[in-house]
Amino acid sequence: MDFRQLTYFVTLAETRNFTRAAERLHIAQPALSIAIKKLEHQLDLELVHRNERKVALTHEGEVLLEHAKLILQQVNDANIAMAELKGLEKGEVRLGLPSMLGSYYFPEILMGFKSRYPNLKLTIVEAGTQSIRRMLISGELDLGIIQNADVPDSLETEHLLRSQMVAVVSPEHPFARHKSIAFDAFFQQELVMFKAGYFHREFIDEVCHQYQLSPNIAFETNLLPMILKIVRNDFAITALLEMVTQHEPGLVPIPFAEPVFLDISIAWRKNGYLSVADRAFMEFVKQHGH
Structure with a gap:
């Protein structure tokens, strides 16, 4: 099992279709089919139910998907960490914001941060607190603003405002x-x-x-x-x-x-890697709050 196989498998699980998965991966469909069959052979398990219209994961496939996503996210975190050791920055902060805070609390913070760090990219996702939690856990977001109540164990939080x-x-x-x-x-x-x-x-x-x-x-x-x-x-x-x-x-x-x-906090994945850009943003937010 290698990272490429896991990437192929996760993409297939997300699209539930060999053709769409192959298009997203920029490979030929037969090559994708061969890779998935090879992965099943290595594990000696059937991972997908195949039919003409849609691919469905077996129970074994669902279990592998959960682990595969975590592995690929950790590999991505490791690549970011190694790049920063060479003096490079990730250059992007992916932030989840609820509508009210995005409209009334954060605009000045975001503009001030961008003014101080003009080379860093800010990607803002407007969503509800439950969606932000899910996107943080899945690695779609680096940081998120959430209500500090019933926070999943997989997230770390730091109080922001009341x-x-x-x-x-x-x-x-x-x-x-x-x-x-x-x-x-x-x-x-x-x-x-x-x-x-x-x-x-x-x-x-x-x-x-x-x-x-x-x-x-x-x-x-x-x-x-x-x-x-x-x-x-x-x-x-x-x-x-x-x-x-x-x-x-x-x-x-x-x-x-x-x-x-309501107690509002900034949150991130407990086992995730916070880039230089992410840490700089958190510090900037805390300074603004003070």
């Missing part, structure tokens, strides 16, 4: 003059919410579960500008980080009667 989650209504809404709002009153209103997987929605689901409440969700979207417009036009209310209301006019923030604070 922010209050508040109810948000239009100035015309009856709640606009309230100094605080109870959870049961909030969830009786028509709500506009992020879809499942975002820390904003995790907060909502957790409160509903804890207090046995049912949210009245009228709109569901991952588009923050749409959420803001719906609230401004008094079609629904929502809950957002307080920092959003500090930058957006036409919104009234109302603390919950039982205040809610």
Whole structure:
């Protein structure tokens, strides 16, 4: 078994099709078929079920896939580490950001970092905290901004900030003059919410579960500008980080009667390799926070 065989196998598992896998690998399809058969022969195991339309992994193939991804990621980490010993940098930070923090907390940080390190590339992926966790574990991201709750054991975290989650209504809404709002009153209103997987929605689901409440969700979207417009036009209310209301006019923030604070952290793979660029970004973020 060699790294090339594992690369072929992982690509086939991802595409579930010999033709598409061969195209992605830039090799002939017969060569891919021969390589997979050779791998099966070496292991004395059947790894894939073959038919004309789709390739499905056997149980043995699923087990190998999990290990193969980790091995290839470690090889990639090793190549980066060796390159940096020769004075080279990876030159890229792949960062996962939730929508609210990406819009209101990080723009100045990202521009400041790019100004200080003009030769480094920033690749920003906007996603929910659950997706960011998965992409960190799989090696698709180097760093991610997540809620510091129920963090998988395979991730390391460092606290970044603490922010209050508040109810948000239009100035015309009856709640606009309230100094605080109870959870049961909030969830009786028509709500506009992020879809499942975002820390904003995790907060909502957790409160509903804890207090046995049912949210009245009228709109569901991952588009923050749409959420803001719906609230401004008094079609629904929502809950957002307080920092959003500090930058957006036409919104009234109302603390919950039982205040809610979210701890936000920067996360990375516990056994992953952080490049010079990744470490420089983490230090820059910490300095900005202070």
